[in-house]
Structures are given as structure tokens and as C-alpha cells.
Amino acid sequence: MSDLPETVERExxxxxDATVIWLHGLGADxxxxxxxxxxxxxxxxxxxxxxxxxxxxxxxxINMGLRMRAWFDIFELGGAREDxxxxxxxxxxxxxxxxxxxxxxxxxxxxxxxxFSQGGAIALQTGLRHPERLAGILALSTWLPxxxxxxxxxxxxxxxxxxxxxxxxxDPMVPLERAERSRDRLAALGYTPEWRAYPMAHEVxxxxxxxxxxxxxxxx
Numbered sequence: 001m002s003d004l005p006e007t008v009e010r011e012x013x014x015x016x017d018a019t020v021i022w023l024h025g026l027g028a029d030x031x032x033x034x035x036x037x038x039x040x041x042x043x044x045x046x047x048x049x050x051x052x053x054x055x056x057x058x059x060x061x062i063n064m065g066l067r068m069r070a071w072f073d074i075f076e077l078g079g080a081r082e083d084x085x086x087x088x089x090x091x092x093x094x095x096x097x098x099x100x101x102x103x104x105x106x107x108x109x110x111x112x113x114x115x116f117s118q119g120g121a122i123a124l125q126t127g128l129r130h131p132e133r134l135a136g137i138l139a140l141s142t143w144l145p146x147x148x149x150x151x152x153x154x155x156x157x158x159x160x161x162x163x164x165x166x167x168x169x170x171d172p173m174v175p176l177e178r179a180e181r182s183r184d185r186l187a188a189l190g191y192t193p194e195w196r197a198y199p200m201a202h203e204v205x206x207x208x209x210x211x212x213x214x215x216x217x218x219x220x
């Protein structure tokens with residue numbers, strides 16, 4: 001699969017039978033969340049492969065057109081205009097990573113899609129439209145992209161997929177209200193996301209990491 005992004009991988013045990021594909025945020029890379037693997041304190045019985053892809057390098061409008069790793073362009077804060085082309089291109093990249101895991105013997109039902117900020121947006125964009133049931137979708141400090149298109153584009157295979165959404169109550173980059181609107185939009189479409197808000201900014205905190213670890217155990 002020549003169109004696959006480069007990835008960083010960590011395995012918690014030999015012969016993993018489940019995968020977490022975790023997408024980083026704007027300007028970071030696949031190493032950003034690599035340290036979270038031991039911090040999750042997952043039970044030894046779970047043999048997981050964590051796949052942390054690097055986003056492509058591209059100009060980002062809100063950063064004066066500077067090139068950096070980004071899953072899509074951001075034209076303005078708040079998301080009034082969305083980079084639909086870029087979002088769908090990264091959706092295709094994530095779909096390719098799912099297919100690679102399946103080719104390595106991991107069933108779709110044993111794959112969790114995860115992401116922070118931009119990465120979480122792509123996890124939601126892809127997972128809710130994926131034609132096979134996934135293990136879960138983890139969306140951190142993020143929002144629901146292309147929300148108006150979801151009703152017609154979503155796939156029934158993931159109508160009941162576990163969704164974990166966590167956000168900082170003082171997030172200056174993606175305001176809490178935007179995340180709450182995304183949560184409410186999902187609920188209006190019949191999804192039942194697990195929602196957590198933490199007293200933090202655009203980041204991840206220790207209590208959140210503990211909750212994520214427990215959620216992954218429940219999913220897998």
C-alpha cells in the first residue's frame with residue numbers, strides 16, 4: 001500500500017490481536033502520543049498494537065501558510081469553513097491503515113480509532129462511515145467534522161459503536177461549546193457517546209488517561 005502514511009508502532013505483547021490507530025494533532029507527529037502506551041496501564045492479557053501515523057506536511061492557513069504536519073487545512077478558528085477535500089483525503093489514509101491492519105490479521109471489530117484535536121476529527125469522520133463494525137472511536141479535544149453530511153453518509157455497521165469523547169473545560173483552541181455541539185449532534189443521530197470534561201486546556205490530563213485505559217479495556 002504505497003499511499004500509507006509513515007507510522008510509529010508499539011506493541012504491548014507479542015502477536016497482538018487488536019489495534020489502536022491513534023492520530024496526532026496539528027503540528028505534532030506520530031511520536032506525540034507514543035508515551036501514552038505505558039501510561040494507560042493496560043492489563044497484560046491485552047496484546048495490542050498501537051499505530052501512530054504521521055500526518056502529511058502541508059500549508060496551514062491559520063498559521064500563515066507555514067508547512068507542518070496536518071490532517072487537513074484550517075482556514076479559521078471555529079470551523080465556519082471546513083477543508084472538506086483535506087478531511088476526506090485523510091479519511092482515505094485512515095481507511096488504508098485499517099485495511100493494513102486487517103491484512104495483518106486484525107479483525108475490524110478489534111480496531112479502535114483514536115485521535116487528538118485534528119486527529120480526533122478524522123477518527124470520527126472515518127469511524128462513523130466505516131462499513132464494518134469497529135471496536136470503538138476515541139475523540140479527544142476535538143469536534144465532529146462535516147457534521148451536516150453525517151446523516152446521509154454514516155454506515156449502519158457502526159450505529160452502536162462505543163464512542164468516548166473527552167474535552168478540556170478551558171480549551172482555547174477548540175472551545176468546550178464546540179465539542180458539546182458535536183456531542184449533541186451525535187446524540188441526535190442516535191449515537192450514545194460517553195462524555196467527559198476535565199479542568200484543563202488543549203491537552204490530556206492524568207485522570208483522562210486513566211479513563212481512556214479503562215474504556216479501551218471495555219471495548220476490547
